[in-house]
Amino acid sequence: MLFSPLTLRSLTIANRVWMAPMCQYAAISDGPEAGVPLEWHYNHLATRAVGGAGLILTEATAVSPEGRISPFDLGLWNDRQEAAFARINEFLSQQGTVPGVQLAHAGRKAATDKTWRGGAPLPAAEGGWTTVAPSPIAFDSAHPTPAELSRDDIDGVVADFAQAAVRAVRAGFQVAEVHGAHGYLIHQFLSPHSNRRTDAYGGTFANRIRFALEVVEAVRAVWPDHLPVFFRVSATDWLPEGEGWTLEETVRLAKELLAHGVDLLDVSTGGNVADVKIPNGPGYQVPFAARVRAETDLPTSAVGEITDPHQAEDVIASGHADAVLLGRELLRNPYWPHEAARALGAEVRRPDPYHRAY
Numbered sequence: 001m002l003f004s005p006l007t008l009r010s011l012t013i014a015n016r017v018w019m020a021p022m023c024q025y026a027a028i029s030d031g032p033e034a035g036v037p038l039e040w041h042y043n044h045l046a047t048r049a050v051g052g053a054g055l056i057l058t059e060a061t062a063v064s065p066e067g068r069i070s071p072f073d074l075g076l077w078n079d080r081q082e083a084a085f086a087r088i089n090e091f092l093s094q095q096g097t098v099p100g101v102q103l104a105h106a107g108r109k110a111a112t113d114k115t116w117r118g119g120a121p122l123p124a125a126e127g128g129w130t131t132v133a134p135s136p137i138a139f140d141s142a143h144p145t146p147a148e149l150s151r152d153d154i155d156g157v158v159a160d161f162a163q164a165a166v167r168a169v170r171a172g173f174q175v176a177e178v179h180g181a182h183g184y185l186i187h188q189f190l191s192p193h194s195n196r197r198t199d200a201y202g203g204t205f206a207n208r209i210r211f212a213l214e215v216v217e218a219v220r221a222v223w224p225d226h227l228p229v230f231f232r233v234s235a236t237d238w239l240p241e242g243e244g245w246t247l248e249e250t251v252r253l254a255k256e257l258l259a260h261g262v263d264l265l266d267v268s269t270g271g272n273v274a275d276v277k278i279p280n281g282p283g284y285q286v287p288f289a290a291r292v293r294a295e296t297d298l299p300t301s302a303v304g305e306i307t308d309p310h311q312a313e314d315v316i317a318s319g320h321a322d323a324v325l326l327g328r329e330l331l332r333n334p335y336w337p338h339e340a341a342r343a344l345g346a347e348v349r350r351p352d353p354y355h356r357a358y
Contacts, residue, residue, distance in 0.1 A: 001316040003346040008228035015054035020325035021102040023059040025072040025114040035075030037084040049097035052337030060104035063164040067105035071127040076164040089172035100175030107185030108133035108146035135196040140274035162218035177230035182271030191245040220261040228263035235288035254296045290320035309340035
């Protein structure tokens with residue numbers, strides 16, 4: 001079943017092995033080429049398409065300059081970025097892979113250094129900027145206190161998501177994923193750990209999900225009706241009940257997202273609380289995707305230490321999720337789908353020029 005097609009709206013994805021979005025921190029940080037996909041990004045994404053991934057989600061792609069996790073992230077707010085993505089997406093589509101974009105705003109976790117240099121917040125002199133959030137609460141003691149978004153600011157961010165989605169359509173993306181996970185801006189609104197607002201965007205569950213739904217509505221309004229929209233969520237903050245976002249709230253949110261035109265929930269966890277204990281291990285996040293799938297009508301994808309073909313097959317065959325997203329495993333082995341198909345006795349698309357290998 002891992003190599004069976006999946007149809008969402010009118011889009012058919014060739015198999016259930018998808019590449020998770022992973023920041024490369026390899027873009028130019030400023031000037032007219034800031035946020036533009038470079039040859040590194042082309043080859044990084046193209047290799048996984050040749051390797052057989054059914055869907056490739058680009059790294060978190062910022063909807064505005066201040067929405068980048070780091071100055072070295074990709075963006076989709078200008079014509080140069082759009083044109084560079086179009087070139088990449090044309091190649092991915094030629095390989096039979098569906099190109100997808102993860103639209104994102106980092107909020108209070110923006111303006112940081114590259115991860116292999118420690119990922120610390122950058123001062124303005126080194127390319128950083130003033131970060132924003134639902135409430136003026138820093139992520140941790142190393143991060144600066146963000147500026148609280150006003151109502152007009154919120155409307156502006158929603159508009160940025162919509163405009164980036166318009167560009168994504170023109171660039172040839174066939175899936176748009178709204179990034180609502182890992183402690184970035186939308187997640188910051190969802191969680192009472194980071195959202196202490198007393199207006200219409202804070203306090204109650206309905207208020208805390210308001211921003212997420214407004215972003216989804218704005219993206220769905222400009223996204224083609226025949227193509228799917230995903231939403232990535234952190235299903236839990238891994239905090240005691242009452243202190244953060246919970247799995248029960250994720251299930252409630254999933255039902256609202258379905259009603260607002262979302263076609264699949266990409267289920268991860270964590271990222272909004274510094275130094276929280278996460279009991280990870282093989283497939284440790286799969287039960288969260290399974291819970292959403294069992295209690296709602298929304299399809300899900302599972303992610304997190306999925307590395308073995310039989311493990312991935314079991315996730316799909318058991319009904320825990322409709323697809324698996326591989327991250328680090330595909331960094332280590334771009335041809336994992338080919339090897340998994342062979343291990344499972346299945347068929348996967350193979351490039352004609354590589355026929356000698358098979």
